[in-house]
Amino acid sequence: MGVEYKHMTFVRGRYRPSAERIARFARALADEGWIASPKTLREKKVPPSRLPKAASRTGAMVHLPGPKWEPAPFAPTAEWLRSQKPHLKLSWPMVDVLEHGWRFPIEPLPYLRKGLSYELEIHWSRHYLDVVSNVEDWPVFSGRCVCGTALALPRKHILAPSFYRTTCPRCGEDPATFESGQLLHRFAIAIDCGKNLPEEGTLPSFDASLRGVRNHFFSAKFTQVGIIC
Numbered sequence: 001m002g003v004e005y006k007h008m009t010f011v012r013g014r015y016r017p018s019a020e021r022i023a024r025f026a027r028a029l030a031d032e033g034w035i036a037s038p039k040t041l042r043e044k045k046v047p048p049s050r051l052p053k054a055a056s057r058t059g060a061m062v063h064l065p066g067p068k069w070e071p072a073p074f075a076p077t078a079e080w081l082r083s084q085k086p087h088l089k090l091s092w093p094m095v096d097v098l099e100h101g102w103r104f105p106i107e108p109l110p111y112l113r114k115g116l117s118y119e120l121e122i123h124w125s126r127h128y129l130d131v132v133s134n135v136e137d138w139p140v141f142s143g144r145c146v147c148g149t150a151l152a153l154p155r156k157h158i159l160a161p162s163f164y165r166t167t168c169p170r171c172g173e174d175p176a177t178f179e180s181g182q183l184l185h186r187f188a189i190a191i192d193c194g195k196n197l198p199e200e201g202t203l204p205s206f207d208a209s210l211r212g213v214r215n216h217f218f219s220a221k222f223t224q225v226g227i228i229c
């Protein structure tokens with residue numbers, strides 16, 4: 001445990017791309033070298049033991065409530081993505097990035113560069129997710145509509161993330177339009193940097209060419225936030 005950093009870009013509100021688009025985006029990430037296929041991992045001689053166990057065979061993993069990770073297909077099809085309803089958190093781990101000649105998706109490079117690693121994640125949900133962080137001046141969503149109705153869906157597991165309805169069943173309001181609901185989203189791309197924290201005083205952002213790939217597939221306004229947890 002300890003302090004870790006995650007860089008997120010997400011689209012506020014209801015925006016949620018199709019499964020087909022996510023599948024094509026994942027293939028583009030592989031083509032551009034932002035995620036590594038099992039073949040690439042073999043060519044680069046990445047020992048499977050360096051990867052999280054769930055991803056050691058396929059190069060990708062999917063998060064299940066628990067929190068538990070299971071192997072996922074490296075190049076997910078639209079059918080597979082749709083079968084993961086109602087929420088998908090898909091992750092591709094990349095280890096020893098500089099040693100293998102890969103690029104790091106966040107600029108500038110973190111302070112700690114030895115064994116630089118990251119996990120590229122896609123969050124894709126039917127319901128709203130919040131951004132949970134210890135950043136003090138961020139809005140904290142109360143989980144309630146302005147009319148008082150609770151919008152959190154029942155959790156299947158105590159460690160599962162909280163999901164919220166996109167529409168209040170009583171008055172029809174969309175909680176993402178509330179001042180406190182600014183961080184609610186259904187689609188996010190996140191870079192989990194683990195202990196590779198950004199250097200103090202820097203403002204990390206997505207690598208420009210990764211941003212280009214993202215913007216090619218998703219015409220939406222992305223918000224970026226850095227999460228220390």
Ligand SMILES: [Zn+2]
Pocket residue numbers: 145146147148149168169170171172173
């Ligand atoms: Zn309401």
